[in-house]
Amino acid sequence: MKDVARHDVSRQRIEQALEDIEGRTRRRWHTMRYDCYSDEELQAMRDDLLDHLAARTLTDPRLGTAPSRIVLRTAAECALGFLDLGCYPNGDQKILFPLIDESISSEDTDFEAVVEHASTARDWLDTFALGVISGMVRERDRVIGLLLRDHASAIHDGVPYSKLDSKSDPGELAEMDTLACYLTKARGHLPRDWPSVTLCMPEVDERLDGALRLNALGALTPDQQLLRVLLEDDQSAFEQALSHRLVQYRESAPPDAAPRSLLPQKTVALAALAVQVHGWALRVQSAYLPQALLSAPEG
Numbered sequence: 475m476k477d478v479a480r481h482d483v484s485r486q487r488i489e490q491a492l493e494d495i496e497g498r499t500r501r502r503w504h505t506m507r508y509d510c511y512s513d514e515e516l517q518a519m520r521d522d523l524l525d526h527l528a529a530r531t532l533t534d535p536r537l538g539t540a541p542s543r544i545v546l547r548t549a550a551e552c553a554l555g556f557l558d559l560g561c562y563p564n565g566d567q568k569i570l571f572p573l574i575d576e577s578i579s580s581e582d583t584d585f586e587a588v589v590e591h592a593s594t595a596r597d598w599l600d601t602f603a604l605g606v607i608s609g610m611v612r613e614r615d616r617v618i619g620l621l622l623r624d625h626a627s628a629i630h631d632g633v634p635y636s637k638l639d640s641k642s643d644p645g646e647l648a649e650m651d652t653l654a655c656y657l658t659k660a661r662g663h664l665p666r667d668w669p670s671v672t673l674c675m676p677e678v679d680e681r682l683d684g685a686l687r688l689n690a691l692g693a694l695t696p697d698q699q700l701l702r703v704l705l706e707d708d709q710s711a712f713e714q715a716l717s718h719r720l721v722q723y724r725e726s727a728p729p730d731a732a733p734r735s736l737l738p739q740k741t742v743a744l745a746a747l748a749v750q751v752h753g754w755a756l757r758v759q760s761a762y763l764p765q766a767l768l769s770a771p772e773g
Contacts, residue, residue, distance in 0.1 A: 476758045477760060478721055478762065481731065491522075491528070492529045498522055499573050502518060503576050511578065512590075513559075516552055519552055519571075523546075525734045527737065528733045528736040530542050531737070531764060537764040538766035543608075547609075548570075550610045554569075555569030557625055560589065560638075561633050563586040568580070592633045594640055594643075595629055595647045603740045609771035614670060620669075623659070629647070645691045648687045648690075652687060653701070658672050658673065681706075684701075685702060689702075697719070704744055713756060713758050716748075716756070741762070742763055745763055
């Protein structure tokens, strides 16, 4: 069993991240709800939550407790809301903040007038990662997986329902298209056609197409390299690549790293796909990989 050590974050930053997360989240929600929505405020809320979540791993290394799960879920909702707004700023929107049992919606806010971003493949990748490790993607009734597939198509089309320009990195588009193959398709357009299991193993030809898509990029990011190995459906090769990725990540961490750097979300999401979809019991352990985030949430 390989165990990869994690980099350190200053005690002061950890203590700051742990302090009054509910109060800070509520203040940011209040600003967006009663003052003025801003992309920066929503992203700052997400980052606050992820800093807090990562700091919690010092006392809850599995991140399996209810307080940890609801913080993660709220961060995932922030990411999904940011993606939604950047694709459909004039649509019916409701962003949930379960940690404080509040929300913001298009009933209260003219988002089109204040949203300043058009969603990109990078936003999609961030949402996919948090959706997988939080379990949000498994919510059948909210069809998160199908929404993500639709958002991927919209991003390819340059998010036509936004007045702003969407420019995605070609490598991130290829990564998005490949990961979208892990989202189960609907059999039709009616609710009865929605998939009951939202994550699936891509077909052999889909994995081959994904591998060719990534190969065509030439230079890959570390997480794209790890995804490329995952597509081979070879547990030993993936474990070796995962271990290498975590060591590489630790060694590249800056000395002033934010607490959220302790949870490399994209890497954790790929490990979660290995466990939940490929069905592997990974023989790589690390504080970077809280066990509760790798397995499918109960219920």
